[in-house]
Amino acid sequence: MANPLKCDLCAKPATVHLTQIVNNKVHKVDLCESCAQAKGVTDPSGFSLADLLLKASLNPEPSLAGVRCEQCGFTQNDFKKHGRFGCPACYEAFKTLVEPMLDNMHKGTTHTGKIPQCALARKSLYDRLTKLELDLTEAIKSERYEDAARARDEISQVKQSVPSNPKPAR
Amino acid sequence: MTIASLIDTPSELTDAASNKTAIVLMTRIRLARNIAGRSFPGWAKPAQREEILAVCRDAVAATSPMKRSLNITVGELSELEKQILVERHLISRELSGAKSGAGVIISKDQAFSVMVNEEDHLRIQVLRSGFQLKKAWNAINELDSALEEHLDYAFTPTLGYLTACPTNLGTAMRASAMMHLPALVISNQMEKVVRAVNQLGMVVRGLFGEGSDASGSIFQISNQTTLGESEAEIIKRLHSVLQSIIEHELNAREKLLEADAAKLFDKIGRAFGILQNSHVLSSGEAMNLLSLIRLGIDLSVFPDASRCVIDRLLIEAQPGHLQHAQKGEFEPGQRDLLRATRLRSEFANFVRPDFTFSTHGKN
Ligand SMILES: [Zn+2]
Ligand SMILES: [Zn+2]
Numbered sequence: 001m002a003n004p005l006k007c008d009l010c011a012k013p014a015t016v017h018l019t020q021i022v023n024n025k026v027h028k029v030d031l032c033e034s035c036a037q038a039k040g041v042t043d044p045s046g047f048s049l050a051d052l053l054l055k056a057s058l059n060p061e062p063s064l065a066g067v068r069c070e071q072c073g074f075t076q077n078d079f080k081k082h083g084r085f086g087c088p089a090c091y092e093a094f095k096t097l098v099e100p101m102l103d104n105m106h107k108g109t110t111h112t113g114k115i116p117q118c119a120l121a122r123k124s125l126y127d128r129l130t131k132l133e134l135d136l137t138e139a140i141k142s143e144r145y146e147d148a149a150r151a152r153d154e155i156s157q158v159k160q161s162v163p164s165n166p167k168p169a170r
Numbered sequence: 171m172t173i174a175s176l177i178d179t180p181s182e183l184t185d186a187a188s189n190k191t192a193i194v195l196m197t198r199i200r201l202a203r204n205i206a207g208r209s210f211p212g213w214a215k216p217a218q219r220e221e222i223l224a225v226c227r228d229a230v231a232a233t234s235p236m237k238r239s240l241n242i243t244v245g246e247l248s249e250l251e252k253q254i255l256v257e258r259h260l261i262s263r264e265l266s267g268a269k270s271g272a273g274v275i276i277s278k279d280q281a282f283s284v285m286v287n288e289e290d291h292l293r294i295q296v297l298r299s300g301f302q303l304k305k306a307w308n309a310i311n312e313l314d315s316a317l318e319e320h321l322d323y324a325f326t327p328t329l330g331y332l333t334a335c336p337t338n339l340g341t342a343m344r345a346s347a348m349m350h351l352p353a354l355v356i357s358n359q360m361e362k363v364v365r366a367v368n369q370l371g372m373v374v375r376g377l378f379g380e381g382s383d384a385s386g387s388i389f390q391i392s393n394q395t396t397l398g399e400s401e402a403e404i405i406k407r408l409h410s411v412l413q414s415i416i417e418h419e420l421n422a423r424e425k426l427l428e429a430d431a432a433k434l435f436d437k438i439g440r441a442f443g444i445l446q447n448s449h450v451l452s453s454g455e456a457m458n459l460l461s462l463i464r465l466g467i468d469l470s471v472f473p474d475a476s477r478c479v480i481d482r483l484l485i486e487a488q489p490g491h492l493q494h495a496q497k498g499e500f501e502p503g504q505r506d507l508l509r510a511t512r513l514r515s516e517f518a519n520f521v522r523p524d525f526t527f528s529t530h531g532k533n
Pocket of ligand 2: 069070071072073074086087088089090091
């Protein structure tokens with residue numbers, strides 16, 4: 001061929017050509033031998049074309065220029081480079097980048113499956129505790145001693161129902 | 171349990187007693203999970219990775235399916251041990267290449283494995299021989315719930331389980347089946363099947379090699395998307411896709427027999443001859459020959475009981491397993507000699523093909 005295809009990731013001549021259809025859209029990816037190896041195209045358990053597409057076709061979101069995830073320091077350029085996020089909080093920080101992607105990638109945009117009941121129950125207790133502790137500090141600062149006493153009682157109540165520092169042993 | 175004793179124990183997939191269906195060799199489900207408030211493994215600092223590793227290893231080891239499991243870091247595994255675990259589908263290539271702060275916990279029966287600090291903090295996997303999607307789901311769901319009692323998973327109601335890669339959000343579940351589809355390959359229908367299956371939101375991959383001419387005619391079919399559908403819906407959809415692939419494969423076999431049974435039996439008979447007598451066998455050729463013998467078993471050319479022997483050899487003819495059996499380092503060329511020797515001795519005592527039944531009664 002006069003004009004051989006270039007690898008989508010590094011621009012070397014592509015020798016591996018893949019086609020997948022996601023939600024009725026045809027996606028094509030061309031890779032060189034070494035990128036195909038590195039991306040685990042030859043490893044059936046680890047490879048997803050969607051991953052590659054994600055990186056190859058990502059458009060930076062201008063409104064997110066300069067935005068960093070508060071939790072882990074990630075930027076959208078890091079995402080463009082790695083095709084992976086830095087931490088769970090990145091999904092909130094880069095919401096406007098993620099949301100349009102999901103439409104192309106998945107069946108729907110809202111989770112309808114399993115819910116981690118224990119972890120969520122623990123989280124809501126922790127959140128409640130954090131809020132009460134804040135209330136307590138505020139109340140003390142503004143010398144509202146009745147409110148402070150009430151907050152203190154509630155805190156000890158909540159603490160009793162929180163499994164102290166989840167330990168693996170049963 | 172130690173890595174040495176694990177390697178010398180037959181895996182879930184090589185278990186001779188297990189009840190396999192002919193076309194689906196194995197069912198596998200994996201769930202990706204992450205700990206809230208912690209950087210994903212690819213972005214975490216080495217010290218953070220070590221911390222996550224310690225927390226997760228303890229939590230996993232405390233669950234009941236993981237009693238007396240192998241609980242080991244990647245750094246403690248030799249290259250050969252890693253290769254063997256990859257060939258048994260117990261760890262991924264990505265994990266085997268991890269530098270530090272990664273590990274794996276493998277149950278005694280090798281049905282469960284949990285990788286720590288692969289792409290996500292936890293990659294929980296269950297393997298079942300045969301076509302057992304529901305059983306596999308029940309097993310992994312239980313393990314996941316037990317873990318969740320002790321670990322704070324990163325989760326939001328809208329996006330579900332949060333994963334390093336957005337392609338895994340939602341259920342973060344990949345359910346798959348490993349299928350033996352020799353008749354679809356012989357009759358050049360695999361490409362068509364791959365396209366049709368893709369259109370249904372499922373992915374087809376060759377297990378040994380790529381695309382529609384994968385050696386051994388073994389393919390892995392799995393769900394492509396994870397968000398917007400419940401686990402049960404994904405499994406139900408995958409189940410019906412697999413069911414229809416099975417039907418197509420059975421039809422293709424019948425057509426091959428109707429059109430030219432002699433040609434098909436010739437392939438099977440020749441495969442038997444080569445396996446009994448060859449002295450140099452590449453991995454790809456060995457897979458193709460074993461695949462033909464396996465097809466012969468389904469067509470009653472060989473007794474049913476031989477199927478588990480072939481399934482064991484499909485794994486044991488892989489480079490890591492060969493090298494382990496022979497103790498020592500080998501060049502790829504030497505490996506081909508070893509492989510042929512190994513298969514010659516296995517097939518010296520194999521039941522001879524009997525084509526009489528197959529030519530009269532049809533399947
Ligand atoms: Zn490349
Ligand atoms: Zn982050």
